Amino acid sequence: MxxxxxxxxxxxxxxxxxxxxxxxxxxxxxxxxxxxxxxxxxxxxxxxxxxxxxxxxxxxxxxxxxxxxxxxxxxxxxxxxxxxxxxxxxxxxxxxxxxxxxxxxxxxxxxxxxxxxxxxxxxxxxxxxxxxxxxxxxxxxxxxxxxxxxxxxxxxxxxxxxxERIITVPFNPVWCRIRQSVKPFRVNDKCISCGKCAKLCPLNLISMNDGKPVWNGKSCSHCMSCIQNCPVEAIDYGNITQEKKRYLYKKYGK
Ligand SMILES: Cc1cc2nc3c(=O)[nH]c(=O)nc-3n(C[C@H](O)[C@H](O)[C@H](O)COP(=O)(O)O)c2cc1C
Ligand code: SF4
Ligand code: SF4
Missing domain, CATH: 3.40.50.360 (Flavodoxin domain)
Structure with a gap:
């Protein structure tokens, strides 16, 4: 399996x-x-x-x-x-x-x-x-x-x-809490209210409010599912992602 x-x-x-x-x-x-x-x-x-x-x-x-x-x-x-x-x-x-x-x-x-x-x-x-x-x-x-x-x-x-263990085990939880904040997520006018981002979040952190996603909680796994799977590229993370191409495996491979 x-x-x-x-x-x-x-x-x-x-x-x-x-x-x-x-x-x-x-x-x-x-x-x-x-x-x-x-x-x-x-x-x-x-x-x-x-x-x-x-x-x-x-x-x-x-x-x-x-x-x-x-x-x-x-x-x-x-x-x-x-x-x-x-x-x-x-x-x-x-x-x-x-x-x-x-x-x-x-x-x-x-x-x-x-x-x-x-x-x-x-x-x-x-x-x-x-x-x-x-x-x-x-x-x-x-x-x-x-x-x-x-x-x-x-x-x-x-x-x-x-x-590698000595560094990663204690450092990761702290790094993730600080660097993987949900605060910078934002949605722009291109959003078509499809709800895909909310459906895909493994941590159930996204709710739909008046047809637009809202990120709840403080930090997340930063899996990138919401931002990368949005069909109209309506999601950004602060200004880090604005100029970046979105990636999905299916755009390149079978
Ligand atoms: C939050 C986050 C952290 C990552 N950290 C690492 C890492 O430590 N080392 C690495 O080689 N790749 C890292 N990556 C890249 C992913 O492991 C890689 O792109 C993976 O194949 C994505 O799998 P998916 O397409 O099935 O989601 C990271 C990706 C994300 C989203
Ligand atoms: S996936 Fe994109 S278009 Fe669909 S609700 Fe989320 S932000 Fe809006
Ligand atoms: S990056 Fe992943 S865990 Fe964080 S809000 Fe988006 S879908 Fe949820």
């Missing part, structure tokens, strides 16, 4: 490709996360959890959800991360969640995909050519990942150094 969360499609495409190659089921966890739906998920085949990387780890809301989610049947669990090139402590965290469930952690791997974090100016925008190149390389790698899983092998990626 392939389980995934995806905001802009990189992880979704990966999960669906793996499911097709492994002749397995694929389940989008968004609805369950939004509803805090912890009904057990059973699978005869190994579990493969696909997730993006946010600030050097898997999305914190996904980690919290997985901790509580009962997984029954097959005891083996693989993780496949999509990232902009650095998974940080994602694998270590995944191992700890799975081991605490009494299941077998069968390793993790990372696919370096186009970066979708437009509400952050740390990295320069990728060229169209680089976006397409990354997607192509990942498409060629996915069958090898599927083969390792199909044959019961271990996914090996890289060693996570102690200093």
């Amino acid at each position: 392939i389980l995934y969360f995806s905001a802009t499609g990189n992880t979704e495409a990966t999960a669906k490709k793996l499911a097709a190659l492994l002749d397995d089921e694929c389940l989008n966890l968004l609805d369950r996360i939004q509803k805090n739906d912890f009904r057990e998920i059973a699978s005869e085949k190994p579990f493969v959890i696909c997730a993006p990387i946010y600030v050097c780890e898997m999305p914190r809301f996904l980690a919290a959800f997985l901790r509580q989610l009962p997984l029954t049947g097959n005891r083996d669990v693989y993780f496949v991360f999509t990232s902009g090139g650095y998974t940080g402590i994602g694998g270590v965290l995944a191992k700890s969640i799975i081991t605490k469930k009494g299941m077998n952690f069968k390793g993790y791997t990372e696919l370096k995909m186009p970066r979708n974090y437009i509400a952050n100016n740390t990295y320069p925008e990728l060229t169209e050519e680089e976006i397409r190149r990354r997607i192509e390389v990942c498409s060629e790698t996915i069958p090898h990942i599927a083969e390792t899983i199909r044959t019961g092998g271990i996914l090996t990626y890289r060693y996570v150094w102690m200093f």
Whole structure:
């Protein structure tokens, strides 16, 4: 069983490709996360959890959800991360969640995909050519990942150094609270009141008021689902995103 969360499609495409190659089921966890739906998920085949990387780890809301989610049947669990090139402590965290469930952690791997974090100016925008190149390389790698899983092998990626854990574990919650504020989100007159942004928010932070989205709460996961999926590009994050091209996997890859 392939389980995934995806905001802009990189992880979704990966999960669906793996499911097709492994002749397995694929389940989008968004609805369950939004509803805090912890009904057990059973699978005869190994579990493969696909997730993006946010600030050097898997999305914190996904980690919290997985901790509580009962997984029954097959005891083996693989993780496949999509990232902009650095998974940080994602694998270590995944191992700890799975081991605490009494299941077998069968390793993790990372696919370096186009970066979708437009509400952050740390990295320069990728060229169209680089976006397409990354997607192509990942498409060629996915069958090898599927083969390792199909044959019961271990996914090996890289060693996570102690200093990475020492920095990430205490620093991330603080950084996320401060830097991932919802305050700068704003909507302009292009909004057609479709409600898509509200439907897609994994944290249910967006409500519709007089046909326009309102962001509630203080901070969010910055998954970029609302801003990137708006069909008319009516959402901005302060003035960081105004000149930036919106990214969705489906604009580039199959
Ligand atoms: C809030 C946020 C933080 C991110 N942090 C990292 C990171 O630490 N390292 C990295 O390589 N990519 C990072 N990325 C890029 C995403 O992991 C990458 O684009 C991913 O493939 C997006 O998956 P999706 O299209 O399935 O949502 C970040 C993206 C977001 C939105
Ligand atoms: S997705 Fe865009 S158009 Fe639709 S309600 Fe949200 S801001 Fe408005
Ligand atoms: S408000 Fe937007 S960026 Fe923040 S968690 Fe919700 S969908 Fe993601």
